[in-house]
Amino acid sequence: MYSRFLHSSALLLGFLMVAPAVAADDKAAALCAKAEARYVDMFGHLAAEADGVTIVKMYKYRFCPEKLSVPVGTTVRWVNVDKRTSHTVHLNEAGEKESDRLFPEETFEFTFLSAGSQQYLCGPHWETQKMIGMVTVTP
Ligand SMILES: [Cu+2]
Numbered sequence: 001m002y003s004r005f006l007h008s009s010a011l012l013l014g015f016l017m018v019a020p021a022v023a024a025d026d027k028a029a030a031l032c033a034k035a036e037a038r039y040v041d042m043f044g045h046l047a048a049e050a051d052g053v054t055i056v057k058m059y060k061y062r063f064c065p066e067k068l069s070v071p072v073g074t075t076v077r078w079v080n081v082d083k084r085t086s087h088t089v090h091l092n093e094a095g096e097k098e099s100d101r102l103f104p105e106e107t108f109e110f111t112f113l114s115a116g117s118q119q120y121l122c123g124p125h126w127e128t129q130k131m132i133g134m135v136t137v138t139p
Contacts, residue, residue, distance in 0.1 A: 028066065031059065031060055031062055031064070032057070032065065035057040035058075035060075035081050036057065038059060038081035038082075039079060039081050042079075042081060042105055047079075052075065053074075053075045053076065053077040053109065054068065054074055055076075055077055055078075055079055056068060056076055056078045056079070056133065057078075057079055057080075058079065058080045058081065058082065058122065058131075059082055061085075061125050061130075061131045063078075063132075066132075066133055066134065067134045067136070068135050069135075069138060070112065072113065072114065072138065072139055073111065074111070074112055075110070075112075076109065076110055076111075076112065076135065078102070078107060078108045078109075079105075079106075080102045080103060080107070081105075082104050084104065086102055086104075086124070087101075087124065087131070088102060088121075088122055088123040088124060089102070089108045089120060089121075089122070090120060091120045092119075093119055093120065094118055094120075096110070098123045101124075112135065112137040114137065115137045115138060115139040116136075117134065117135070117136040117137075118134070119133070119134050120132070120133050120134075120135065121133075
């Protein structure tokens with residue numbers, strides 16, 4: 001009886017430790033799918049079809065995709081697809097100054113000329129909402 005109780009507790013604990021990570025991934029995927037739909041509404045094409053740039057959407061206090069890998073020389077265009085909230089892009093680890101506030105439908109571009117990984121932030125929301133992105137630039 002006692003050992004069975006221990007066994008099921010261990011199973012339950014295992015489930016509780018795994019479930020939040022899976023739920024967070026699903027939530028992020030659903031949110032980024034909505035961000036893509038907003039992008040299509042605004043610009044009339046898929047983000048992947050943008051000419052000569054790689055798109056990162058800003059939506060509901062998240063960067064979509066949150067982690068990006070691009071070859072050196074890539075220009076990334078951040079696009080605010082929110083309805084009301086403004087965001088910024090601050091490539092602080094690259095020593096860049098923070099972008100202007102980007103209102104809905106506004107964009108910011110940066111061309112990555114050196115390889116490496118760096119985090120970047122939304123100035124107004126990184127601390128309170130953990131709105132933080134990551135770019136890996138490959139040689
Ligand atoms: Cu933000």
